[in-house]
Amino acid sequence: MNPLAKRAIKIHERLLEFYGEPVWRNPLPAIDELVSTILSQNTNDINRDRAFEALRAKFSTWEEVRDAKTEDVIEAIRPSGLANQKGPRIQQVLRSITEERGSLDLSFLKELSVEDARNWLTKFNGVGPKTAAIVLCFSLDMPAFPVDTHVYRVTGRIGLRPEKMTVEQARPHLEGLFPPETYYAAHLNIIRLGREICQARRPRCEVCPIVKLCDYGRSNMSLRARAERVAKQSPREL
Secondary structure (H helix, E strand, O other): OOHHHHHHHHHHHHHHHHHOOOOOOOOOOHHHHHHHHHHHOOOOHHHHHHHHHHHHHHOOOHHHHHHOOHHHHHHHOHHHOOHHHHHHHHHHHHHHHHHHHOOOOOHHHHHOOHHHHHHHHHOOOOOOHHHHHHHHHHHOOOOOOOOOHHHHHHHHHHOOOOOOOOHHHHHHHHHHHOOHHHHHHHHHHHHHHHHHOOOOOOOOHHHOOOHHHOHHHHHHHHHHHHHHHHHHOOOOOO
8 A cells, every 4th residue: 555545544534533424414316416416516505405405396306307498497496506507407417318218217327337337427418527426426325536626625735636636637546545435434524624624715724633644734833833933032032
């Protein structure tokens, strides 16, 4: 095992000690998760959930959503933002799946390899690698590691990926560092760390549970300690 993979496991274990075993929510059927994740694009969880619940309240089945007037779908999902784009996108994905499979049941994906299942999902317009990984990981219990903005930012700061690595490159890279059985918990705990502590503008390194395992954190805390020592010195000492 290479040193970076060993550090990834240590980070995962430390986050488990700090946050515990995470549970995101009760698993949704794969088609529900697919629609929910499309709704989540460029918005927050609250608005995603509001739009998803409004869509399910207006239409009793995904077949009804698929066959509805596009303006009715757009109006239902307006809380998610970008509804004029997401509404037609969701309907087209539902239509394409129906044309290929004859139904909207995605349980067959569990019979495929992770890579084949990922490739099948991402051939639909509007379904990218992150969306596919979320469906595979959270609905189908398949080993996939979703990389969202928090995971991308935090793993870059920690030093688990090269700074200039793209989001698309980061997914297979991180899947190679973390053991497959850790993907679910590692993904969720890194997101929580990014939201609560390792924030975009001002990371709170002083309370971070993995600061000693983090490239940025060790450097940041060293600079802070040096500044504090200088501040305590008298003018004569300076």
